[in-house]
Amino acid sequence: MSQEAVTAALLVIGDEILSGRTKDKNIGYIAEYLTNIGIDLKEVRVVPDEMDEIVAAVNVLRKRYTYLFTTGGIGPTHDDITADAVASAMGLELYEDPRIIALMLERLKPEDLNEARRRMARIPRGAEHVANPISKVPGFMIENVIVMAGVPSIMQAMMDDVAPRLKTGARMMMETLEAGLPEGAYATPLSDLAKAHPDVIIGSYPSFQDGRFRNQIVVRSKDGAKLQAALTAISDMLKSLQH
Amino acid sequence: MSQEAVTAALLVIGDEILSGRTKDKNIGYIAEYLTNIGIDLKEVRVVPDEMDEIVAAVNVLRKRYTYLFTTGGIGPTHDDITADAVASAMGLELYEDPRIIALMLERLKPEDLNEARRRMARIPRGAEHVANPISKVPGFMIENVIVMAGVPSIMQAMMDDVAPRLKTGARMMMETLEAGLPEGAYATPLSDLAKAHPDVIIGSYPSFQDGRFRNQIVVRSKDGAKLQAALTAISDMLKSLQH
Numbered sequence A, B: 001m002s003q004e005a006v007t008a009a010l011l012v013i014g015d016e017i018l019s020g021r022t023k024d025k026n027i028g029y030i031a032e033y034l035t036n037i038g039i040d041l042k043e044v045r046v047v048p049d050e051m052d053e054i055v056a057a058v059n060v061l062r063k064r065y066t067y068l069f070t071t072g073g074i075g076p077t078h079d080d081i082t083a084d085a086v087a088s089a090m091g092l093e094l095y096e097d098p099r100i101i102a103l104m105l106e107r108l109k110p111e112d113l114n115e116a117r118r119r120m121a122r123i124p125r126g127a128e129h130v131a132n133p134i135s136k137v138p139g140f141m142i143e144n145v146i147v148m149a150g151v152p153s154i155m156q157a158m159m160d161d162v163a164p165r166l167k168t169g170a171r172m173m174m175e176t177l178e179a180g181l182p183e184g185a186y187a188t189p190l191s192d193l194a195k196a197h198p199d200v201i202i203g204s205y206p207s208f209q210d211g212r213f214r215n216q217i218v219v220r221s222k223d224g225a226k227l228q229a230a231l232t233a234i235s236d237m238l239k240s241l242q243h
Helices: A026-037 A051-064 A082-090 A098-105 A115-119 A152-165 A183-196 A224-242 B026-037 B051-064 B082-090 B098-105 B115-119 B152-165 B183-196 B224-242
Strands: A007-013 A040-047 A067-071 A094-096 A122-124 A128-132 A136-142 A145-148 A173-178 A201-209 A212-221 B007-013 B040-047 B067-071 B094-096 B122-124 B128-132 B136-142 B145-148 B173-178 B201-209 B212-221
Touching: A007 A026, A007 A051, A026 A040, A026 A067, A026 A152, A040 A051, A051 A067, A051 A082, A082 A094, A082 A122, A082 A136, A082 A145, A094 A098, A098 A136, A115 B183, A122 A136, A128 A145, A128 A152, A136 A152, A145 A152, A173 A224, A183 A201, A183 A212, A183 A224, A183 B115, A212 A224, B007 B026, B007 B051, B026 B040, B026 B067, B026 B152, B040 B051, B051 B067, B051 B082, B082 B094, B082 B122, B082 B136, B082 B145, B094 B098, B098 B136, B122 B136, B128 B145, B128 B152, B136 B152, B145 B152, B173 B224, B183 B201, B183 B212, B183 B224, B212 B224
Parallel strands: A007 A040, A007 A067, A067 A145, B007 B040, B007 B067, B067 B145
Antiparallel strands: A040 B040, A094 A122, A128 A136, A136 A145, A173 A212, A201 A212, B094 B122, B128 B136, B136 B145, B173 B212, B201 B212
């Protein structure tokens, strides 16, 4: 249990998310994926397709967490500036990787390999590819920054490709209890239990459906025995209140 | 068109989003809502239920944008620390608002108004309520910070309550063109058109379904005439390529 925590941030790059035109599907997917492999997602930011904004966020987040994942902005159009922004943030130069050109020529006629498409072959020197089995053009990993596509199916394939190369920590385990009571009825004893179980993270999550609240208590820990002890204590507390 | 831009950031507070347990439904809703009323959402952050993280994000975001909206962390349990964090960030104190106690007593017996539930009546001095028609306990607005619930139906009702009180700017209008071509085929002429139409934001958005890419070009502007001019130019460009 003394294993070092491995942390991550996610930077979602895209005007289309901020305008509401596109509803993000990547945050929830990546959050769940990282949790399952023992990487703790600690922060998410969504920024527009603006160089200064992306550069600033990349530099804060890559220094603060074990890994920084980005989604979006790696296509051939003028609004795709993620590779340039990441290179600029890290003080690196982009070069046209002939291996990416070769991958592109698996799908394109040579006469269709125009200047815009060649932009997608530009990655920082020293970067590793993050394979894209769908449309071939890879993302990349440079130091602790992983640059992925924004299209969900491609991003998901890229996560599968890069995940085996990542350091991982102890997996956060999670159990959910149905409270069966209003939050206000158990908030004080739950707070006492949260203090008594310091290696366990206890959250209470209301949802509202069909005119009724349903409250769930979620208990998380990297230590299975401590998780079970907290679960038992919370379950006993809820039973005592239900009588 | 010289109307001042009104900007906003959204701070989503919640371990449950970062762990992937809960899939956020508020970012997309708020993004679309603000766009529709003439407020430009410029940044979103998701942070855990940790005081220092919330305080730091509140202070950066409230100073940088016209408005800061928060979601989550305003219930009665120990992990609900948003009101404390916002007050701390702004150097304000919380007080128990008797008007909120009265609202709570519309739904609760006096003997059920325990210490944990009373926590939900604590707001910064000078804050206005943001009404919650569903479970009564309001959010609040203090200076330019709007604190809302995380439960989507309650957050949505709170947006409806607070929106008429907000400054709004010119509405960003948006039109979408089906490209009908691979992105790489139109990226260079589209980039030229983006440069030629500086008051218009042009984005190209691929999606991938059933083994095929579908590319949409989205044109946004606060100036209807400039939007139409750009649309016509892009449409002509696409037609010229399709021949």
